[in-house]
Amino acid sequence: MPAPSPSPKALFFGMLQVALSAFGGGLSAWSQRIVVEQRRWMSNEAFLTGLTVARLFPGPNQINMAVYIGALFNGFIGAMAAIAGMLLVPFSILMLLGLVYFRSHALPAVDHVLTGVVAAAAGMALSMGFKILHEYWRDPLAILIAILTFLALQVANFKLIPVVLVGGPMAMALYWPRARKSQAEN
Amino acid sequence: MTGFDTLWQVIKTFLGLSLFSLGGGNTLLQEYQHLSVDTYHWITNNQFADLYALAEAAPGPSSMIVGLLGLGAGLRHGVLWGVLTGLAAEIAILLPSTLLMVAAALSWGRFKDSPFRIAFERGLGPITLGILFSVGLTVLRTADHHWLAYVVSFLVCGLMLFTRISPLYFMAIAGLLGGFGLIQR
Numbered sequence: 001m002p003a004p005s006p007s008p009k010a011l012f013f014g015m016l017q018v019a020l021s022a023f024g025g026g027l028s029a030w031s032q033r034i035v036v037e038q039r040r041w042m043s044n045e046a047f048l049t050g051l052t053v054a055r056l057f058p059g060p061n062q063i064n065m066a067v068y069i070g071a072l073f074n075g076f077i078g079a080m081a082a083i084a085g086m087l088l089v090p091f092s093i094l095m096l097l098g099l100v101y102f103r104s105h106a107l108p109a110v111d112h113v114l115t116g117v118v119a120a121a122a123g124m125a126l127s128m129g130f131k132i133l134h135e136y137w138r139d140p141l142a143i144l145i146a147i148l149t150f151l152a153l154q155v156a157n158f159k160l161i162p163v164v165l166v167g168g169p170m171a172m173a174l175y176w177p178r179a180r181k182s183q184a185e186n
Numbered sequence: 187m188t189g190f191d192t193l194w195q196v197i198k199t200f201l202g203l204s205l206f207s208l209g210g211g212n213t214l215l216q217e218y219q220h221l222s223v224d225t226y227h228w229i230t231n232n233q234f235a236d237l238y239a240l241a242e243a244a245p246g247p248s249s250m251i252v253g254l255l256g257l258g259a260g261l262r263h264g265v266l267w268g269v270l271t272g273l274a275a276e277i278a279i280l281l282p283s284t285l286l287m288v289a290a291a292l293s294w295g296r297f298k299d300s301p302f303r304i305a306f307e308r309g310l311g312p313i314t315l316g317i318l319f320s321v322g323l324t325v326l327r328t329a330d331h332h333w334l335a336y337v338v339s340f341l342v343c344g345l346m347l348f349t350r351i352s353p354l355y356f357m358a359i360a361g362l363l364g365g366f367g368l369i370q371r
Contacts, residue, residue, distance in 0.1 A: 023245040025352055049294070056307055057290050058204065059283030060211035060249035067284050071291035079288050083280065090246025091253060095272055097244055098237070098257045099265065105236060114236050115371050116338070116364020120357045121239035122329035123342025128212055129318035130347050135311070142312035149316025153216065154323060160217045164206055164313065171309035177301045 008081035015085030189263030200278035209314035211249040228259035235329040
């Protein structure tokens with residue numbers, strides 16, 4: 001039995017709890033645990049639908065998920081309350097860290113440590129593409145589109161926005177669901 | 187430029203990018219680097235790499251790097267302008283995508299089986315893949331200038347793919363190596 005729908009205030013504190021629990025990582029797992037299991041705002045199916053929508057639309061996935069949950073119960077106000085709850089503490093910490101950084105990054109000791117951290121973080125950035133590569137590996141058209149996108153950005157030095165505005169509709173046309181046959185193949 | 191000019195420049199920049207953050211927002215990193223370093227000179231290349239690492243290491247969504255870029259842009263006018271510009275940057279990058287997401291959440295039932303949705307999901311996936319590889323390469327080139335740094339990056343990339351160890355450990359160990367002067371810029 002789901003609990004009654006949460007007020008904007010409850011959404012704010014729920015997402016605050018998610019953000020605080022997820023220090024050190026695992027934001028979407030914590031979000032599921034708190035929203036579905038502890039507070040029972042929505043069923044697991046509804047939560048997974050939300051994740052799908054959050055990944056599909058532009059914007060950071062975890063923030064989109066907070067928006068989805070907030071909007072479902074209280075529209076735009078709910079979305080704002082959920083984002084505020086999710087970002088208040090981490091964003092304040094990040095701003096403080098940023099201020100410390102800009103004060104101290106010229107110190108050789110700080111610069112040396114950061115040089116190492118930066119190399120590790122670059123490895124994380126490099127892994128992002130590889131992480132989703134397996135989803136497209138068996139689809140030559142997808143690989144071709146990915147390669148063309150990569151070349152447009154890296155070799156031809158086109159900017160992201162024109163690449164998405166030109167490549168996006170072309171790729172959508174190629175993947176537009178046509179006959180029942182191609183539907184059945186999915 | 188006054189603090190207000192910088193603030194407005196930051197807001198315009200991120201408002202315009204918001205709806206292009208496909209695949210969870212990381213697709214914009216290359217654009218962030220280009221705009222904040224080459225176009226507007228808010229920060230240096232090394233600072234961009236540092237801020238990216240900071241946003242990855244700090245708790246919370248790493249997309250909050252936008253707040254740090256705003257902070258860096260506004261800081262030349264004082265701490266208050268820095269924090270204000272950082273906050274404005276974060277709001278600007280989130281507002282358009284949030285409005286779209288609210289609309290999506292409220293109308294998903296009607297939208298989910300439409301051919302547009304299917305084509306959007308399947309067509310933009312491969313584009314996102316290509317962008318993410320490009321972003322990875324750009325961040326790598328921004329961050330690493332020394333062979334050992336490249337070794338660390340490739341090692342971390344492999345560990346991210348084949349283990350479930352928290353990347354915080356990788357950053358801590360690499361930070362230690364850097365602190366001992368083993369990794370250089």
